Amino acid sequence: EPEVTQTPSHQVTQMGQEVILRCVPISNHLYFYWYRQILGQKVEFLVSFYNNEISEKSEIFDDQFSVERPDGSNFTLKIRSTKLEDSAMYFCASSGEGAADTQYFGPGTRLTVL
Amino acid sequence: AQSVTQPDIHITVSEGASLELRCNYSYGATPYLFWYVQSPGQGLQLLLKYFSGDTLVQGIKGFEAEFKRSQSSFNLRKPSVHWSDAAEYFCAVGLGLSGTYKYIFGTGTRLKVLA
Numbered sequence: 001e002p003e004v005t006q007t008p009s010h011q012v013t014q015m016g017q018e019v020i021l022r023c024v025p026i027s028n029h030l031y032f033y034w035y036r037q038i039l040g041q042k043v044e045f046l047v048s049f050y051n052n053e054i055s056e057k058s059e060i061f062d063d064q065f066s067v068e069r070p071d072g073s074n075f076t077l078k079i080r081s082t083k084l085e086d087s088a089m090y091f092c093a094s095s096g097e098g099a100a101d102t103q104y105f106g107p108g109t110r111l112t113v114l
Numbered sequence: 115a116q117s118v119t120q121p122d123i124h125i126t127v128s129e130g131a132s133l134e135l136r137c138n139y140s141y142g143a144t145p146y147l148f149w150y151v152q153s154p155g156q157g158l159q160l161l162l163k164y165f166s167g168d169t170l171v172q173g174i175k176g177f178e179a180e181f182k183r184s185q186s187s188f189n190l191r192k193p194s195v196h197w198s199d200a201a202e203y204f205c206a207v208g209l210g211l212s213g214t215y216k217y218i219f220g221t222g223t224r225l226k227v228l229a
Contacts, residue, residue, distance in 0.1 A: 031214055042221045043158070043204060048214040055214040091157060095215070102148070103208075103217060107157035 002026040004106035006092050012112045013082055021077045021109045023092030032075045033093040033103060034067065036060070043091065049075065082113045116141045118207050120220035127195050128228045135190040135223050137205030146208035147188040148217065149179055153201045161203075164188060175199070200227045 005024045013019050025032050034046040048055040049067050057065075066078045075094075079086055089110050093103040117140045127133055139145060146165050150158040162173025169181040179190045188205060205220040 033214075033216070035217070043206075043217075043219040045216040045218070048216055050214055056216060058216075102160060102163055103215070104160070105150070105158040 004092055004094055004104050006090075006106040006109050008109060009107065010110045010112070012114065015084055015113055016081050019079050019082055019111060021079075021090050021092075021111070023075045023077070023094075023106055024073055025075055025092065025094030026096075026104060027073070029094035029096050029104075031055075031095040031101070031103075032067075032069070033095075034077045035091045035093065035105075036088040037091065037108075038085075038088045046077075046090075079111075082111075084113050087111055087113045116145075116207060116209055116218055118205055118218050118220035120203075120205055120223050122223045123221070124224050124226065126226040126228060129197050130194050133190075133192045133195045133199070133225070135203050135205075135225070137188045137190065137220060139186050139188065139205075139207045141186075141207060141209070144183065146215070147179075147181060148206040148208065149173065149177070149188075149190050150204045150206060150219075151175075151201045152204065152222075158204065161190070195225075195227055197227045197229060200225055 007022045032049040035043050037043045047057040047061045064080045068076050089108045091108045092106040095101040095103045119138045148163045149161040161177050162171050164171050164181045172178050202222045202224045204222045206217040208215045
């Protein structure tokens with residue numbers, strides 16, 4: 001069964017450093033998403049992406065964040081200058097041909113900012 | 115504003131007992147509704163979803179959920195819990211804005227199963 005994959009599974013970085021989290025969505029999906037979950041808290045929407053542009057972003061997704069689909073398979077989240085409060089589990093999700101299709105989530109990348 | 119409430123932060127049940135996890139949502143229209151399960155250190159796995167039609171939906175692992183419009187609820191049930199069901203359960207609402215859908219998650223209910 002197709003699945004969303006994410007790399008790395010765990011990333012440790014120093015405050016102020018740039019990080020890139022990578023995702024490979026399900027191959028025929030067209031809609032892509034990033035969510036995050038701070039330890040012990042609920043999962044929060046960050047951004048949605050369709051047709052090579054951002055469809056919607058949350059208040060969390062400020063100028064330090066960016067997303068890109070650099071090729072036909074990868075979908076990345078970049079945090080330009082990490083802060084301690086960026087420490088969280090980041091989930092990528094994708095959905096199929098319809099925007100309302102079920103989103104399938106990857107296993108997540110745990111980001112730890114020291 | 116749209117929101118999802120899971121009133122029970124922790125629930126403990128004995129193996130073999132029945133289970134009901136509560137979920138209430140606040141939204142002007144009928145949203146798309148989901149239940150996901152997250153095992154420790156794992157990602158989010160879809161248990162079931164409601165889009166329209168029959169208000170009682172069946173999911174994987176023997177779970178079911180019932181949509182009740184009058185109560186704005188989408189409670190998850192299982193008749194007989196197994197030790198492997200111990201995990202965190204998230205209810206989510208899918209909201210369509212700007213052509214894509216974002217999910218609003220509840221705070222989760224952590225299920226503990228006693229042997």
